[in-house]
Amino acid sequence: MTEQSNHTILEVSDLTMQFGGIRALDKLNIRVGQGEIAALIGPNGAGKTTFFNCLTGIYKPTSGHLLLTPTGKSSKRLNGLKPNQVTEQGLARTFQNIRLFPDMSVLENVMIGCHCRTKARVLGAIFRDKRTIKEEKEVVARSFALLEKVGLAELANEFAKNLPYGAQRRLEIARALATDPALLLLDEPAAGMNPQETVELDALITEIRDDGISILLIEHDMKLVMSLSDHIFVMDYGKKIAEGTPNEVRNNPEVIRAYLGEDIEPM
Ligand SMILES: Nc1ncnc2c1ncn2[C@@H]1O[C@H](COP(=O)(O)OP(=O)(O)OP(=O)(O)O)[C@@H](O)[C@H]1O
Known part of the structure; x- marks a missing residue:
C-alpha cells in the first residue's frame, strides 16, 4: 500500500499538550487510514510518546480533537476517556518500557x-x-x-519475567492484540532487539496489518521504519514538520535538518 487509504480510522486535529512552560505537542494534525502501517518519527523529545499518551487517555490534552472510527462503526471521540475505555473503543498499545506482569505466565498475560x-x-x-x-x-x-x-506458544507456561527481551516485546504485542483492536499503537517495538529479531518483527507487524488491523508505530530504527511504513509523520519540538511516503520523507530537507547531529542509523 503506497497511498493513504480512503477510510480514516484515526483523525487527530490541532492536538496541543502543555506541561507548564513546555509545549510538548503543538497543534498536531495526524490522519491514519484503515489498513495502513503509519510511523511517527522524530528526534528525542519531539513529543512522540506524549502523543500516544494523549491518544490512550493517560494524558488529558490541553486542546484538540481525537476521533477513532473503526470500519463499520460510528466515530468516537477519545477526548476525556480513561485508558480502559479507549481500549474498549478499539485502540490498543504497547509501551516503550515493557509493562508485563512479570510473575504471571506468558499465557496469563495474554488472557x-x-x-x-x-x-x-x-x-x-x-x-x-x-x-x-x-x-x-x-x-x-x-x-x-x-x-x-x-x-511464543511453546513458552505459554513460562513466567513472563524469564523471557528474553525480544520475546517480551512480542508478548506485549500479543496482549494488545487480545483486546481485539482496530488500531494498534506500538511504542518503539524494535528497541533492544537484535537484527534477526527485528526482521521477524517486520514480518509480524505486516501480518497483523494483513489481518485488517491498522498500525501506528513510534520507532527509531530507520531501516525498519522505511521498510514497513506506508506513511510516515515526522515530528520535531511538538510539531509535525513533514509527512509522506518513505521516499518523500527520506529526501525532505526539513527532515534531514531535524536529524542532523542525532545518533540515528542512516535512512
Ligand atoms: N509528564 C510530563 N511532564 C512534563 N514534561 C513532560 C512530560 N512528559 C513529557 N514531557 C516533555 O515533553 C517533551 C516531549 O517528550 P516525549 O517523551 O513525548 O518525546 P519523545 O519524542 O517520545 O522522545 P523519545 O524519542 O526520547 O522517547 C519533552 O520535553 C519532555 O520532557
Missing part, C-alpha cells in the same frame, strides 16, 4: 488482554456457571492462538 471483551462478572467468576466456563475456555484458546501468531 488479561482478552478480558476487556468478556462478559462474565464477579458473580460468574465465583459460582463458575456454564456461561463463565465456556467463556474461559474461549479465552484460553484465543490466547494460545495469539501466542502462536507471535511465536
